[in-house]
Amino acid sequence: MSSPVKLPGQHYLNAAYGIKSWLLTTDHKRIAWLYLASITLFFFVGGFFAVLIRLELMTPQGDLVEAETYNKLFTMHGLFMIFFFLIPSIPAVLGNFLVPMMIGAPDLAFPRLNLASWYIYIAGATLALVAAVTGGVDTGWTFYTPYSSIYSNTNVVLAALGIFITGFSSILTGINFIVTIHKMRAPGLTWFRLPLFIWAHYATSIIMVLGTPVLAVTIVLVAIERIFRIGFFDPALGGDPVLFQHLFWFYSHPAVYIMILPGMGVISELVTCFSRKRIFGYSFVAFSSLAIAVVGFLVWGHHMFVSSQSVYASMIFSILSFVVAVPSAIKVFNWTATLYKGSISLQTPMLYALGFIGLFTIGGMTGLALAALGLDVHVHDTYFVVAHFHYIMVGGMVMAYLGGLHFWWPKMTGRMYPEWWGRLSALIIFVGFNLAFFPQFLLGYLGMPRRYHAYPEEFQVLNVMSSAGASILGIGYLIPMIYFIWSMRYGAQAGPNPWQAKGLEWQTPSPPPTENFPITPVVTEDAYAYSQEEAAVV
Amino acid sequence: MSDVQTTLAHQFEDPDQQHEAASLGMWAFLITEIMFFGGLFAAYTVYRIQYPAAFVTASHLLDYKLGAVNTAVLICSSLTMALAVRAAQLGQRRNLIVFLILTMTLGTTFLGIKAAEYTHKFHERLIPGPNFTPNVSPNREAQLFFLLYYSMTGLHALHMVIGIGVLTWLLVRAVRGHFSHEYYSPVEMSGLYWHFVDIVWIYLFPLLYLVR
Amino acid sequence: MAHQVVPPKVYLMIFATLLLLTLVTLDVAFFNLGILNTPIALTIASVKATLVILYFMHVRYAPRLTWVFAGAGFIWLVILLAFTLSDYYSRHWLPLPTGWTSSR
Numbered sequence: 001m002s003s004p005v006k007l008p009g010q011h012y013l014n015a016a017y018g019i020k021s022w023l024l025t026t027d028h029k030r031i032a033w034l035y036l037a038s039i040t041l042f043f044f045v046g047g048f049f050a051v052l053i054r055l056e057l058m059t060p061q062g063d064l065v066e067a068e069t070y071n072k073l074f075t076m077h078g079l080f081m082i083f084f085f086l087i088p089s090i091p092a093v094l095g096n097f098l099v100p101m102m103i104g105a106p107d108l109a110f111p112r113l114n115l116a117s118w119y120i121y122i123a124g125a126t127l128a129l130v131a132a133v134t135g136g137v138d139t140g141w142t143f144y145t146p147y148s149s150i151y152s153n154t155n156v157v158l159a160a161l162g163i164f165i166t167g168f169s170s171i172l173t174g175i176n177f178i179v180t181i182h183k184m185r186a187p188g189l190t191w192f193r194l195p196l197f198i199w200a201h202y203a204t205s206i207i208m209v210l211g212t213p214v215l216a217v218t219i220v221l222v223a224i225e226r227i228f229r230i231g232f233f234d235p236a237l238g239g240d241p242v243l244f245q246h247l248f249w250f251y252s253h254p255a256v257y258i259m260i261l262p263g264m265g266v267i268s269e270l271v272t273c274f275s276r277k278r279i280f281g282y283s284f285v286a287f288s289s290l291a292i293a294v295v296g297f298l299v300w301g302h303h304m305f306v307s308s309q310s311v312y313a314s315m316i317f318s319i320l321s322f323v324v325a326v327p328s329a330i331k332v333f334n335w336t337a338t339l340y341k342g343s344i345s346l347q348t349p350m351l352y353a354l355g356f357i358g359l360f361t362i363g364g365m366t367g368l369a370l371a372a373l374g375l376d377v378h379v380h381d382t383y384f385v386v387a388h389f390h391y392i393m394v395g396g397m398v399m400a401y402l403g404g405l406h407f408w409w410p411k412m413t414g415r416m417y418p419e420w421w422g423r424l425s426a427l428i429i430f431v432g433f434n435l436a437f438f439p440q441f442l443l444g445y446l447g448m449p450r451r452y453h454a455y456p457e458e459f460q461v462l463n464v465m466s467s468a469g470a471s472i473l474g475i476g477y478l479i480p481m482i483y484f485i486w487s488m489r490y491g492a493q494a495g496p497n498p499w500q501a502k503g504l505e506w507q508t509p510s511p512p513p514t515e516n517f518p519i520t521p522v523v524t525e526d527a528y529a530y531s532q533e534e535a536a537v538v
Numbered sequence: 539m540s541d542v543q544t545t546l547a548h549q550f551e552d553p554d555q556q557h558e559a560a561s562l563g564m565w566a567f568l569i570t571e572i573m574f575f576g577g578l579f580a581a582y583t584v585y586r587i588q589y590p591a592a593f594v595t596a597s598h599l600l601d602y603k604l605g606a607v608n609t610a611v612l613i614c615s616s617l618t619m620a621l622a623v624r625a626a627q628l629g630q631r632r633n634l635i636v637f638l639i640l641t642m643t644l645g646t647t648f649l650g651i652k653a654a655e656y657t658h659k660f661h662e663r664l665i666p667g668p669n670f671t672p673n674v675s676p677n678r679e680a681q682l683f684f685l686l687y688y689s690m691t692g693l694h695a696l697h698m699v700i701g702i703g704v705l706t707w708l709l710v711r712a713v714r715g716h717f718s719h720e721y722y723s724p725v726e727m728s729g730l731y732w733h734f735v736d737i738v739w740i741y742l743f744p745l746l747y748l749v750r
Numbered sequence: 751m752a753h754q755v756v757p758p759k760v761y762l763m764i765f766a767t768l769l770l771l772t773l774v775t776l777d778v779a780f781f782n783l784g785i786l787n788t789p790i791a792l793t794i795a796s797v798k799a800t801l802v803i804l805y806f807m808h809v810r811y812a813p814r815l816t817w818v819f820a821g822a823g824f825i826w827l828v829i830l831l832a833f834t835l836s837d838y839y840s841r842h843w844l845p846l847p848t849g850w851t852s853s854r
Binding site (some may be wrong): 548561562565568569571572573576577579580583584587588597602606609610613614616617620621624627628729730732734736737740741743744745748749750 | 755762776779799805807823826827831832839
Binding site (some may be wrong): 003309312316317 | 829833836838840841843
């Protein structure tokens with residue numbers, strides 16, 4: 001690191017003190033912290049259910065919990081991880097903090113709306129927590145009808161209401177980002193000079209704005225059916241349960257891209273910075289984000305291959321699912337091409353980025369296997385699917401989230417995290433993750449169905465491996481949490497730009513002042529104007 | 539100019555940027571509204587295709603005259619809303635207040651007629667559920683139609699209620715003289731919302747009342 | 751703020767057209783045109799909606815970006831409907847396997 005630097009005297013963290021200054025703040029940087037604290041909480045809530053699931057699956061017999069309890073465990077694991085951790089993770093924390101800074105704006109376009117969206121998130125999450133502690137939900141996070149709307153005896157309405165409310169938080173964040181990116185860019189910052197992080201968040205926001213309301217109204221219909229016992233989806237009344245699946249997946253498949261696109265944005269930033277190179281094929285990476293957002297809306301039927309969906313519709317959805325893999329492949333290709341002949345330094349964020357590229361590729365390729373109509377019928381609802389989406393969401397998104405958090409931690413706090421511990425935990429997470437989830441591909445291929453609390457004896461070895469890996473993964477997640485908190489007080493001072501990175505957010509002190517930039521910056525060059533000569537500095 | 543300075547939020551450079559941001563944000567919000575109603579329209583389409591005859595029978599139980607009158611009422615209210623925005627643009631405070639009150643009155647009229655319709659249906663036991671009137675022949679499917687009818691018009695009515703609430707807030711601000719020809723974004727944005735709600739009804743009317 | 755102020759005459763003309771089209775909708779509904787009834791009703795409704803969007807909501811005078819936004823909502827609605835219906839319309843193309851009966 002370069003010579004010792006002093007923290008700026010006045011910055012957004014010490015601009016005001018007291019609980020009220022946080023709970024009533026409209027500063028996007030402080031709201032990012034509110035989100036960081038709350039999603040971390042829900043990450044551990046979701047993780048708690050995961051621990052119980054893996055404990056139960058250590059042995060073939062269902063000896064730790066009853067089948068009904070197990071149903072609740074995997075439902076609430078999915079529910080909290082997806083709606084209250086993954087979907088808000090990068091957009092609401094890193095996006096909130098960085099979108100205005102990266103485009104040279106003093107704040108988001110609607111700061112009060114931004115704060116409101118956090119409160120809405122908290123309201124929804126609280127309801128879901130109440131639903132969890134007062135008996136839980138056992139429908140699976142997908143709430144398939146008519147089980148959810150007629151037969152389940154659990155807290156479906158309360159949990160659904162929580163998700164309904166949280167959906168609006170997501171919508172408001174999306175609107176805020178779209179307007180901010182359109183209208184608040186600094187002078188000279190044209191669309192094709194924007195960091196790819198911004199493109200990714202723009203694409204994510206499109207999905208949030210267009211998809212979330214459909215989920216919201218669908219949830220309302222389920223609640224109506226449940227409360228009044230009259231229904232849209234009840235076959236006894238002429239309704240069609242498959243209609244629910246159409247409406248649900250119209251949002252929930254694109255929601256997968258809400259979870260992964262911001263991660264891709266983070267990776268583009270990390271790969272360029274730590275290989276000291278311009279991104280290979282900037283416009284391809286930028287447009288592939290938009291392509292994923294648009295084509296991602298045309299593939300939802302691949303979740304319904306065995307749900308009595310018409311074979312012809314399934315064929316169309318299958319082909320389109322292959323099409324949506326193209327922009328993702330473009331990104332992976334361009335990241336690796338960026339690494340080629342770069343001067344790569346393996347700092348912690350870069351370790352996460354490399355982990356992302358490898359694991360996301362495995363997740364994506366197995367996704368193609370699942371998109372193939374014939375093969376999917378074989379592995380549908382097996383652990384192959386479970387392994388596939390965990391490679392995307394945990395191997396992909398959580399890696400990107402942690403990589404981004406390490407990369408921008410110095411900007412957020414003004415202090416460095418301990419590098420040695422950082423690299424160690426990145427490695428632990430990588431090893432633990434693969435040990436936890438690779439065996440699940442094998443289990444699924446061998447025919448172990450998902451969502452059962454007991455299984456035949458021959459699956460035990462692989463399941464024990466998986467549970468062991470999950471424990472290592474858990475330790476890997478705890479270490480960063482400890483050293484991040486430690487570094488807030490004892491970490492080395494970072495200075496404005498510890499990584500010698502390009503991008504507007506690095507041109508202001510760390511931590512930044514409340515207004516982000518003392519004077520509005522003017523942009524004169526493309527994003528990622530790295531040159532190899534500077535490499536020696538890091 | 540002091541007016542402009544007090545109404546310019548700190549994150550914006552100038553009033554134009556603020557106005558454009560508000561307008562874009564409103565349109566993005568309207569997109570979510572389209573998709574929100576969109577889920578119901580999708581359900582409607584699927585069931586109508588599956589049960590065409592039942593939808594005709596059930597639709598005959600609605601009073602198309604009341605629906606038509608309500609359509610006219612809403613179109614009138616859209617006109618007065620548009621004129622209210624115009625008055626705000628020109629800084630005509632008196633006209634603004636008059637047109638806001640007219641719009642609110644028309645909106646309330648719409649809701650009144652809607653409430654009368656609901657009451658009437660209630661007395662005819664056209665409420666989906668075990669007590670649904672047995673006089674309709676494809677009973678099960680007619681219940682689906684009425685469920686869609688209540689959900690769609692109910693959600694629409696909820697939007698009207700919110701709209702009237704927003705107009706009340708505008709009225710208070712207009713009376714206090716908060717708007718000028720330089721600052722009228724809230725009036726314009728509320729107008730966009732009001733017209734959107736009108737558009738939803740333009741589709742609901744033939745889809746619910748005129749299935750023949 | 752340089753914003754288009756629309757003359758009241760335009761508003762009144764649009765208003766009259768909208769009322770007229772409502773009457774046409776009513777009129778058409780009572781002619782039996784077979785399967786054409788609904789498409790015609792929806793076309794008229796779309797014309798009305800377009801008029802409201804273009805004039806009352808000022809999109810005609812707005813920058814291109816507003817056009818894109820207004821259009822996006824409707825395009826996505828079409829995506830939702832079209833792909834959902836692709837399932838429902840093609841479900842009965844394949845004969846049922848022997849031994850199964852259809853609910854309809």
